[in-house]
Amino acid sequence: MSEALNKDKDSRDEVSWHLKGNWGPIKEEISSSDLEVRGEIPKELKGTYIRNGFNPKSGSSDHWFFGNGMLHSVEINEGKASYKNRYVRTPYYENDDDVMSSFGNLAASPANTHIVEHSGRLLALEETHLPWEVDMQLNTVGVYDFSGELEGAMTAHPRVCPETGELLFFGYSIMGDPHLTYYRADKNGSMIQKEDISLPRAVMMHDWAVTRNYVIFMDLPIVSDMNLAVKTGSPFGFMPECGARLGVMPRDGRNSDIKWFEVDPCFVFHTFNSHEEDGKIIMYVSRQKEAMVGGFQDVYGGETTLGRLWRWTLDLNTGQTTEEQMDDSPCDFPRVDDRKMGLKASKGYSLQLETDVETLTLGNCIYKYDLETGKRETHVLGDNVAGGEPVFVPSSSLSSEEDGYVFCLAHERDTRVSKLVIVRADDFESQPVAEVLIPQRVPYGAHGSWIPRN
Numbered sequence: 282m283s284e285a286l287n288k289d290k291d292s293r294d295e296v297s298w299h300l301k302g303n304w305g306p307i308k309e310e311i312s313s314s315d316l317e318v319r320g321e322i323p324k325e326l327k328g329t330y331i332r333n334g335f336n337p338k339s340g341s342s343d344h345w346f347f348g349n350g351m352l353h354s355v356e357i358n359e360g361k362a363s364y365k366n367r368y369v370r371t372p373y374y375e376n377d378d379d380v381m382s383s384f385g386n387l388a389a390s391p392a393n394t395h396i397v398e399h400s401g402r403l404l405a406l407e408e409t410h411l412p413w414e415v416d417m418q419l420n421t422v423g424v425y426d427f428s429g430e431l432e433g434a435m436t437a438h439p440r441v442c443p444e445t446g447e448l449l450f451f452g453y454s455i456m457g458d459p460h461l462t463y464y465r466a467d468k469n470g471s472m473i474q475k476e477d478i479s480l481p482r483a484v485m486m487h488d489w490a491v492t493r494n495y496v497i498f499m500d501l502p503i504v505s506d507m508n509l510a511v512k513t514g515s516p517f518g519f520m521p522e523c524g525a526r527l528g529v530m531p532r533d534g535r536n537s538d539i540k541w542f543e544v545d546p547c548f549v550f551h552t553f554n555s556h557e558e559d560g561k562i563i564m565y566v567s568r569q570k571e572a573m574v575g576g577f578q579d580v581y582g583g584e585t586t587l588g589r590l591w592r593w594t595l596d597l598n599t600g601q602t603t604e605e606q607m608d609d610s611p612c613d614f615p616r617v618d619d620r621k622m623g624l625k626a627s628k629g630y631s632l633q634l635e636t637d638v639e640t641l642t643l644g645n646c647i648y649k650y651d652l653e654t655g656k657r658e659t660h661v662l663g664d665n666v667a668g669g670e671p672v673f674v675p676s677s678s679l680s681s682e683e684d685g686y687v688f689c690l691a692h693e694r695d696t697r698v699s700k701l702v703i704v705r706a707d708d709f710e711s712q713p714v715a716e717v718l719i720p721q722r723v724p725y726g727a728h729g730s731w732i733p734r735n
C-alpha cells in the first residue's frame with residue numbers, strides 16, 4: 282500500500298492540501314498563561330477544552346490521516362485562560378513511523394483524531410490502533426487496552442452514556458475477520474461486553490450512533506478491497522453497488538440480535554445524535570452522497586462529497602426506513618450537548634463547509650440546528666476566517682441544554698491568528714462573548730472535548 286500511496290503522491294505536481302496553509306504542521310510545543318482575550322470569558326466556566334489534530338513531526342505525511350497527533354488545550358478558570366500543546370508520544374511518534382510500519386503494531390498509533398474522557402482517563406484516539414492515555418497536562422501516560430481486554434483497534438468516536446456512565450465503542454478491521462467488534466465498558470472502565478459483528482465485507486466505519494437501549498452500526502460502502510488496491514493504488518473505494526445498511530443492536534445484545542435497515546448508498550463520516558421515540562430510532566447525520574470517489578487520497582472532492590443534515594427514521598416494528606434531507610447547506614463535525622448523547626437532544630451544532638473546492642475547506646460559519654424542524658441559526662465567524670468543530674459547553678453540570686456556550690477553535694487567514702471563539706448557545710447569531718487568542722498558530726484539526734473541573 283505504501284508504494285501505491287507514494288506513487289499516487291508523486292504523480293501530484295504540488296504539495297498536498299493537507300500540508301498547505303493552516304493545515305500545515307507547527308514545530309513548537311509551548312505553554313502560555315494569561316492569554317489575551319477579546320471580550321470576557323464567562324466566570325462560570327471552569328475546565329479545559331482539548332482538541333486533537335494532525336501534525337506530522339517530519340513536516341510531511343503521505344495522507345491527511347497519517348500525521349502525528351498533537352493536542353492543544355485551553356484551560357479556563359476565573360475568566361482567565363492558559364494554553365498548551367503537546368504531541369502524543371506513542372511509538373509512531375518516537376520512531377517517526379510511516380503508516381506501513383505502524384500496521385501490525387496496535388500500540389503504534391498516530392493518536393490524532395479525538396480525545397475523550399472516561400472514568401478519569403483521557404484517551405487520545407485514532408481508529409486503527411489502541412487508545413493512548415494522556416494526563417491533563419497533556420503528558421503521555423501510556424497505551425491503554427482496558428487491562429488487556431481490548432485486543433483490536435478502537436474507534437475514535439466512542440460514546441459515554443450520560444445515564445449509566447458506560448463507554449460504548451467498536452473497532453473495525455480491514456485485515457481479516459471479524460471486520461467489526463463491539464465493546465462496552467462500565468462506568469469504572471472495566472470491560473463488560475465484547476461481541477464480534479458479522480459484515481459481508483470490510484468497510485471504513487468512522488462513526489456510529491447510540492441510544493438509551495441500542496447501538497447502531499453504519500455498514501456504508503467505503504469498501505476495503507485488496508483487488509481494488511492493486512488496480513487503483515487505493516485500499517479503499519466508494520462502491521455503492523455494495524449497498525448501505527444500518528445495523529441496530531440492543532446495547533447488551535448479540536450479533537444475532539441485529540436488525541439491518543437498508544438505506545440509499547451514501548456515506549456518513551459523523552452522526553449528530555440518535556434517540557428512541559415511539560418504537561423508532563431517530564438518527565441525525567451529516568450525510569454525503571458519496572466519498573473517496575477518487576480513492577483513499579481523495580477523501581473530499583466536489584459538492585457530492587460534502588455532508589448535509591439528514592434524518593433517518595428506523596421503525597423497529599415494521600423494519601421500514603425513512604430518509605429525509607433537512608437542510609441543503611454543507612456541514613460536518615456535528616455535535617450535541619454530550620449530556621444528551623443517545624437521548625432526545627433538541628439542538629445540534631456543526632461547521633459549515635465550502636462547496637466550490639476540490640478538497641476539504643472549512644467554512645466561516647458554525648450552525649445551530651433545531652433538530653426537530655431543521656431550522657438553522659448561523660454564527661458568522663468573520664471574513665476570511667475558518668472555523669472548527671463546534672463543541673457545546675454547559676454553564677454548569679445542572680444547566681439546561683441551551684444554557685451554555687459553543688466553543689470553536691478558529692483561524693484568521695489574514696492575520697494567521699488562531700483563537701478560541703466562545704458564543705452563547707442561546708444567543709447564537711450575536712457576537713462572541715469572548716475570543717481567546719492562542720499565542721501560536723493552531724493548525725486545523727479534528728475533534729475535541731470539554732473537560733469540566735468540579
Ligand SMILES: [Fe+2]
Nearest residue numbers: 437487551728
Ligand atoms: Fe471523526
